[in-house]
Amino acid sequence: MSFLRCESLDVSIGGIQVVTALDFEIASGEFWGLLGPNGIGKTTLLKCLAGLEESAAGDVLLEGAPIATLPRKRIAQKIGMLQQHTVYVFDSSVLQTALTGRHPHLSAWERESARDTRLAREALASVGMAKLADRSVTRLSGGEARRLAFATLMVHNPDLMLLHGPTNHLDFRHQDRVMRTVGDMVYGSGRLALTALHDVNLAAMYCSHVLMLFGDGEWLGGPAVELLTNENLERLYQCPVSAIDTPEGRRFHPAFSRLSD
Numbered sequence: 001m002s003f004l005r006c007e008s009l010d011v012s013i014g015g016i017q018v019v020t021a022l023d024f025e026i027a028s029g030e031f032w033g034l035l036g037p038n039g040i041g042k043t044t045l046l047k048c049l050a051g052l053e054e055s056a057a058g059d060v061l062l063e064g065a066p067i068a069t070l071p072r073k074r075i076a077q078k079i080g081m082l083q084q085h086t087v088y089v090f091d092s093s094v095l096q097t098a099l100t101g102r103h104p105h106l107s108a109w110e111r112e113s114a115r116d117t118r119l120a121r122e123a124l125a126s127v128g129m130a131k132l133a134d135r136s137v138t139r140l141s142g143g144e145a146r147r148l149a150f151a152t153l154m155v156h157n158p159d160l161m162l163l164h165g166p167t168n169h170l171d172f173r174h175q176d177r178v179m180r181t182v183g184d185m186v187y188g189s190g191r192l193a194l195t196a197l198h199d200v201n202l203a204a205m206y207c208s209h210v211l212m213l214f215g216d217g218e219w220l221g222g223p224a225v226e227l228l229t230n231e232n233l234e235r236l237y238q239c240p241v242s243a244i245d246t247p248e249g250r251r252f253h254p255a256f257s258r259l260s261d
Helices: 044-049 074-076 095-103 114-126 142-156 172-186 201-204 231-239
Strands: 005-013 014-027 031-035 057-062 079-082 159-163 192-196 211-217 218-223 242-248 249-254
Touching: 005 044, 014 044, 014 211, 014 218, 031 044, 031 172, 031 201, 044 079, 044 159, 044 192, 074 079, 074 095, 079 142, 095 114, 095 142, 114 142, 142 172, 159 172, 172 192, 172 201, 201 249, 211 231, 231 242, 231 249
Parallel strands: 031 192, 031 211, 079 159, 159 192
Antiparallel strands: 005 014, 005 057, 211 218, 242 249
């Protein structure tokens, strides 16, 4: 049985049809990339899959049960979501913030344990923020805040990760670190991930599958190696695309004509 499945799902927002009759499932060990142009509705779809937005039609099933019928705590224990933007406005330490990832697993008045603190420190170390544990989150750079948000998700350790732009504001080294960590959790530990990406090459490098949103409800999903083609990407982004074959696989870039002086 698939962990998360969509059956004839219709999703729309503000007059934009995000998907129509989406039949889609994520199984253990699959790392999906969610691709589409700006404003196509990737955020809305992720929220719908997390049970935070209602669909216009169809069902989202979590472990075979309609997600709308499940208690929020159970959903929170199973699904972790990284939002598109990371803004910390209330003063708290980096460590205290990372520890909030354990809250879905604690009872109402239960305090974090020594094990929870150890998990938080390990997660911070994995994103290169161990030395910043006592710093206020209001004093973090954009990249540091993003890495903290990802570390908090790791502390949560959900079965399914729904990620929106996990590499936003990150340099090459930290992009690789985050994507490899997700890959290790999926391919090595049998977890699942669906991540919205603007960099097609990150999907080509790390994802086993892709779900493409073309607009007007049209979509296409399947193995990344089959769907990441010039034809599909040109249709997706409405611009010329060139492909380069490298020892690590095929990579893509826009093929705009050079502007004359």
